[in-house]
Amino acid sequence: MATVSKCGSSGSVSLGGEVSQWEVNLEEDIPDVTSMASGGYVEVIPCLKSASGSFTTYVPCGAIGVHAGVDFVNDIETISMDIIITDLTCTTDVADKVVFKYSFVSNGEVIIS
Numbered sequence: 001m002a003t004v005s006k007c008g009s010s011g012s013v014s015l016g017g018e019v020s021q022w023e024v025n026l027e028e029d030i031p032d033v034t035s036m037a038s039g040g041y042v043e044v045i046p047c048l049k050s051a052s053g054s055f056t057t058y059v060p061c062g063a064i065g066v067h068a069g070v071d072f073v074n075d076i077e078t079i080s081m082d083i084i085i086t087d088l089t090c091t092t093d094v095a096d097k098v099v100f101k102y103s104f105v106s107n108g109e110v111i112i113s
Contacts, residue, residue, distance in 0.1 A: 002028045004026045005023065005025050006026070006074065006077075007023045008022055010073045010074075012070070012071050013057065013062070013069070013070050015061040015068050017059050018059075019055045021055065022056070023055075024053040025051065025052050025053050026051050026110065027052065028047065028048070029048045030044045031044065032044055033045050051079075055070065055102055055104075056099050056102070057100050058097050062102065065084065066084070067107065069082050070083055070104075077113060078113050079110065079112050082108050083104035083106055086104055087102070088101070089101045
């Protein structure tokens with residue numbers, strides 16, 4: 001599997017949250033299709049693509065299993081996709097804001113513009 005990681009500090013979630021930090025791992029399965037005709041060399045083909053990652057917000061904006069649309073922005077590009085939330089962690093430091101961290105997997109096409 002080939003993976004490319006991207007990160008940033010702004011974005012939005014269709015459930016109402018403003019993203020304060022995010023990380024996306026773009027992944028592509030690369031199955032081995034080596035055959036006797038490969039002349040002793042490994043052969044692979046690009047296959048299915050997916051994304052996973054996490055983002056943080058200062059307001060609750062979903063629960064495990066919820067579908068959402070997200071737009072992640074950095075200085076170079078915008079990454080848009082539909083996601084399914086797979087994990088939620090809520091933390092706070094003493095005298096600081098509550099932070100909600102969501103983990104997700106993509107659901108369908110990932111658009112990079």
